[in-house]
Amino acid sequence: MPHFLDIHTTEQTALRHMIDQARSMKDARAGRPKGTHDDDQPLQGHMVALIFEKPSTRTRVSFDMGVRQMGGQTMVLSGSEMQLGHGETIADTARVLSRYVDLIMIRTFEESILHELAEFASVPVINGLTNRTHPCQIMADVLTYEEHRGPIAGKKVVWTGDGNNVCASFLHAAGQFGFDLTFTGPESLDPDPEFVALARAQGARIEMVRDPARAVDGADLVVADTWVSMHDSQSNRERRHNLLRPYQVNDALMSHAKPDALFMHCLPAHREEEVTSAVMDGPQSVIFDEAENRLHAQKAILRYCLGV
Ligand code: CP
Ligand code: NVA
Numbered sequence: 001m002p003h004f005l006d007i008h009t010t011e012q013t014a015l016r017h018m019i020d021q022a023r024s025m026k027d028a029r030a031g032r033p034k035g036t037h038d039d040d041q042p043l044q045g046h047m048v049a050l051i052f053e054k055p056s057t058r059t060r061v062s063f064d065m066g067v068r069q070m071g072g073q074t075m076v077l078s079g080s081e082m083q084l085g086h087g088e089t090i091a092d093t094a095r096v097l098s099r100y101v102d103l104i105m106i107r108t109f110e111e112s113i114l115h116e117l118a119e120f121a122s123v124p125v126i127n128g129l130t131n132r133t134h135p136c137q138i139m140a141d142v143l144t145y146e147e148h149r150g151p152i153a154g155k156k157v158v159w160t161g162d163g164n165n166v167c168a169s170f171l172h173a174a175g176q177f178g179f180d181l182t183f184t185g186p187e188s189l190d191p192d193p194e195f196v197a198l199a200r201a202q203g204a205r206i207e208m209v210r211d212p213a214r215a216v217d218g219a220d221l222v223v224a225d226t227w228v229s230m231h232d233s234q235s236n237r238e239r240r241h242n243l244l245r246p247y248q249v250n251d252a253l254m255s256h257a258k259p260d261a262l263f264m265h266c267l268p269a270h271r272e273e274e275v276t277s278a279v280m281d282g283p284q285s286v287i288f289d290e291a292e293n294r295l296h297a298q299k300a301i302l303r304y305c306l307g308v
Contacts, residue, residue, distance in 0.1 A: 003118045004126045004301050007135045007172035015176055017263045018300040022143050026296040041071025046088050048072055049097055051106040053079030054230045059128045062294040077122055094120035124305035131231040136231045137266045138169040140293040144286050152170045153178040155220040158245045160184050161274055163191030166266050171195040175202030184215030186243045212247050219257035220290040223264045224249045249275040
């Protein structure tokens with residue numbers, strides 16, 4: 001079953017094909033009204049369930065639009081309104097939904113929920129973010145980097161701040177797409193060592209550098225994300241802010257990167273916290289291209305999963 005659960009568990013050739021296909025599908029519909037169908041409609045007759053157990057703007061709208069542009073239909077479901085939120089098992093939910101729909105995208109909490117859903121579903125499952133990873137985001141980010149600067153292989157990416165779910169998928173992508181990743185943040189918020197080891201085993205240079213200015217030196221791409229993720233307890237908010245404040249991406253920090261370095265953020269951003277508005281709205285920022293590219297990258301992911 002071609003699920004799309006994580007970047008490190010998907011074949012490299014399939015990942016490359018998805019990025020290239022996303023780019024050509026994007027080019028093919030340049031300038032068209034967003035609500036029009038693509039020339040071919042590979043998802044015609046397909047029904048896709050989009051399940052959200054956490055809030056979402058980009059993932060929700062981009063998946064819904066992507067399916068519609070390809071001629072399919074969607075059903076957007078909130079976890080709390082399903083029996084899933086009232087005691088029905090994930091396995092039973094997976095088996096039931098598989099009788100109705102052709103594909104399930106889920107945004108959830110524990111990674112185990114995603115894996116159980118995939119194990120018991122007889123249709124493909126896509127990871128729309130868990131506490132541990134966010135692979136669709138990083139597929140869009142690779143597409144965005146390559147559109148602006150060419151191949152990402154061999155480039156230096158610097159992750160600033162919390163070694164969270166988005167950082168984890170960047171580490172997976174470093175191994176699979178062959179770029180180097182420097183993490184700069186406090187040691188207590190380091191990314192999962194298992195993911196660091198995996199990327200290193202695949203040949204990516206992964207470094208942990210506590211001094212943000214030194215970390216960003218020579219960077220091709222600087223990335224930030226929120227200091228408090230949706231699954232983090234709000235009671236740790238102040239402690240996290242105090243730990244992460246030195247890692248804010250601002251003009252001074254960006255001045256250490258290469259002059260043509262890009263800035264990315266998966267959004268939603270907290271302006272003047274993890275990144276200043278000057279950087280977000282500045283010439284190096286490609287944050288809204290990233291947001292747009294969620295649509296194009298996920299259309300290719302959907303086609304991969306459905307084999308169309
Ligand atoms: N970047 C991202 O996944 O955004 P949403 O939470 O709005 O879906
Ligand atoms: N790390 C963030 C990403 C949001 C898209 C979170 O999990 O809340």
